[in-house]
Amino acid sequence: MLHLNLFIFGCGHHKAAWRHPDSSAERLGDISYYEGLARTAERGRLDAIFFADGQSADHVADGPRWYLEPLTTLSAVSRATEHIGLISTISSTFYTPFHAARLIASLDHISRGRIGWNVVTSMFDAEARNHGFDAMPDHAWRYARAEEFIDVVLRLWDSWADDALQIDRQGAYVDVSKVRTIDHKGAHFRVEGPLTVPRPVQGHPVLFQAGASEEGRDLAARRAEAIYAVAYDLSSAQAYYRDIKQRVRAAGRHDPVPIMPGLVTYVGSTEAEARAKQRELDELLPSDDALRQLSLYIGQDCTQWELDAPVPALPSLEVFTGPKGRYATILRIIEAERPTLRQLLGRLAAGGGHCTMVGTPEGIADEMARWHRNEGADGFNLMPPSLPSSIEDFVEHVIPVLQARGLFRREYDASTLRGHLGLQRPARFGSYAAAR
Ligand SMILES: Cc1cc2nc3c(=O)[nH]c(=O)nc-3n(C[C@H](O)[C@H](O)[C@H](O)COP(=O)(O)O)c2cc1C
Numbered sequence: 001m002l003h004l005n006l007f008i009f010g011c012g013h014h015k016a017a018w019r020h021p022d023s024s025a026e027r028l029g030d031i032s033y034y035e036g037l038a039r040t041a042e043r044g045r046l047d048a049i050f051f052a053d054g055q056s057a058d059h060v061a062d063g064p065r066w067y068l069e070p071l072t073t074l075s076a077v078s079r080a081t082e083h084i085g086l087i088s089t090i091s092s093t094f095y096t097p098f099h100a101a102r103l104i105a106s107l108d109h110i111s112r113g114r115i116g117w118n119v120v121t122s123m124f125d126a127e128a129r130n131h132g133f134d135a136m137p138d139h140a141w142r143y144a145r146a147e148e149f150i151d152v153v154l155r156l157w158d159s160w161a162d163d164a165l166q167i168d169r170q171g172a173y174v175d176v177s178k179v180r181t182i183d184h185k186g187a188h189f190r191v192e193g194p195l196t197v198p199r200p201v202q203g204h205p206v207l208f209q210a211g212a213s214e215e216g217r218d219l220a221a222r223r224a225e226a227i228y229a230v231a232y233d234l235s236s237a238q239a240y241y242r243d244i245k246q247r248v249r250a251a252g253r254h255d256p257v258p259i260m261p262g263l264v265t266y267v268g269s270t271e272a273e274a275r276a277k278q279r280e281l282d283e284l285l286p287s288d289d290a291l292r293q294l295s296l297y298i299g300q301d302c303t304q305w306e307l308d309a310p311v312p313a314l315p316s317l318e319v320f321t322g323p324k325g326r327y328a329t330i331l332r333i334i335e336a337e338r339p340t341l342r343q344l345l346g347r348l349a350a351g352g353g354h355c356t357m358v359g360t361p362e363g364i365a366d367e368m369a370r371w372h373r374n375e376g377a378d379g380f381n382l383m384p385p386s387l388p389s390s391i392e393d394f395v396e397h398v399i400p401v402l403q404a405r406g407l408f409r410r411e412y413d414a415s416t417l418r419g420h421l422g423l424q425r426p427a428r429f430g431s432y433a434a435a436r
Contacts, residue, residue: 002372002408003226003258003379003421005087006041006049008034010064012386013264014350016284018063024387028067035080037388044395045409047420048085048116049077050208050228050381055094056126062289071103078111085417087116087208093142094122094131097152098191104205105157105197113201113416118208118228121146121216143215145188150207150223152191155182157204159194202418203426221247224257225423228381231261232332232353237376245375256422258378261371262354264385265364267393274358281385282346290345297326297348307342329353350385361397368398369407 011018011025018025027033038049051070059065070088078086086107090100100117108115121142122128128136136142161178182193209224211217220227221244229244231237241259248257268274291303298314299322305312311334320327333339333347347356355371357364371377384390402408414420 002368002377002402003260004044004046004408005085005260005379005381006037006046006391007262007381007383008037008049008051008387009383010067010387012390013383014281014346014385015063016281016286016349017386019284020281020386022389025064028064031068031073031076034068034073034077037391038077038081038084038086040388040391040395042081042084044391044399045412046084046382046395047379048087048114048417050087050116050118051089052118053089053091053120054124054127055091055122055130056124058124058126071107074107074115075110078107078114083114083412083415083420085114085116085206085420086111087118087206087417089118089120091122091127092119092146092149093137094127095149097149097189098156098195100149101153101156101195102197104153105195105200108200108202108205109197113418115200115202116206116208116226116417118210119146119150119224120210139213139215143219147219147223148186148188152182152184152186152189154204155184156191156193156195157200160197160199162199162203165198202416206417206421206423217244217247220244221253221257222251225255226421227257227259229259229261229377230353231355231376232329233336233355234371234374234376237261237355237371238374241375241377255424256378258421260379260381261377262351262383263368263380264351264354264356264383265390265394265398266356266358266385267361267364267390267397269360269397271359271363274360277390278346278358278385281350282342285345285349287342287345290349291341294330294345294348297322297330299327302341305341308340310338311341311344326353351383354383361401364398365401365405365407368402369405372407 010028011023017023024033041049051073053070054066074086074088104115104117125135159180159182164174164178166172166175179194182191184191207223207225208228209220210228211220227244229240231240244259266274266278268277287307295302314331317324317328317331333344339347357367382394399408403410418425
C-alpha cells in the first residue's frame, strides 16, 4: 500500500496560486480553511497532513509563505478530524527540547495519537537573527544539536511510564516509581526532567526527517521513522531511496522507514485539460521577477529571451560555476520536457525540483505505481499547486483509481499515525534509555 500525505502550504505550492481570482488568499488566517483541507484529505483516507515551518518573514510581497503557527493550527484541526495524522515541522536549532517535547506530547493527547514531527535544522540567517544569533550556525553544529535534541525529546516522553497515572482517589494520583528524571547533561542541553505531560498516546509521536546532505541522511537513517524526499524523476528517487534504506540497515534498524518524495499533480479528465490547468497558473506568474530569478540560477541574463519559445541550450553542469543543485534540476527539466521559457518558469514556481505529474487520473496512478514498484517511493508527499482545488481533484479522481488497483486503503484500519504508517509503538518506559 502507498502512503499519502498532504503538504499544506498557503494557497498551494505554485508561487502564483494566490494570484488566481478564485484563490484562498483571503482565508489564510481563517482556521476553517485548514480544517476543510484536512477533511478533504481525510475523505481521501490519506495518512496525514503536514505543515512546514520557517522562522522569518521575508519576500513578503511575493505571496504567502507562513501565516498561522503550525502547532497551534494542528490543535484546532485535530478537533475537526477523526483519523488523519497531523504533522508539523519543529526546528531543533530554535526550539528547546523541553518545549518541543511538551508541545508535541500535548498535541498527541489532544489528537488521541495522531501527531508527527518533522525535525529540521533550519536554513536562513534571517531566521537565526530572530533567535539571538547573528547568522545561521554552521551545518555540522546544527546536526549535532539536532541529534542531541531528538534524544532528549524521546527520553522526556519516556520519563513517564505508560501506566504511571494511578488516579487512586483514596491514595496517590501517580505511581512515583514510574515517573523519573532524565538528568541529561550534553554539549547542547542540560535537562533534568521529568516532562510535565504523561507519556504520549503513541509512546513517541512519529519522527519525520528530510535531510539531503551526508549529515542529514545519516541522521535520518539513525533516527527518522519516515522520510520526506526531493526527487525530480524515478532514477533520482531510486538513488536516494536505495542510499537511505542501505544507511538504515547499516544503522542496525529493521523498521520500515517509509520514504515519501514530494509530488506536484495537475489532474484533468484529459491530458489537454490537465495541461490547461497548469498553463492557467503559469500564466499568472509575473514574468519579470521569475526571469530575474532564473537569470541568477543559470548565471546569465535571460530577461530578454522569448517567453513562448523553447529554452535555448545551456552550458553543461561541468562548466557551470554557480550553485550546482538547482542548475542540475533546470538542465534535467529542459532535457526531459523541452519546455518553452514560460513553461520552465512555471515548473520552477511549483515545487521546483520535486516530481510533477500532469495528466489523467489513470495516467498519474500508473506513474505513481511505477515509482512504488521500482524502489522509488513508499508513498508521496502531495504538493498541490493550488489549494483547495488541486487536492480536491486528486481525492475525487486519483484516489479511487489507486483504491481500485489495491494500492491505497479504502478505509482507515488504525486510529493513530503510527498505525497508518505501519510503525510499531515504541516499547515501554525506560526501554529507550536502557537501549542507549
Ligand atoms: C518535504 C520537505 C519539507 C521540508 N520542510 C522544511 C521546513 O518546514 N522547514 C525547514 O527549515 N526546512 C524544511 N525542509 C528542508 C530539510 O529539512 C533539509 O534542511 C533540506 O532538505 C536540506 O538538507 P540538509 O539539511 O541535510 O542539508 C524540508 C525539506 C523537504 C524535502
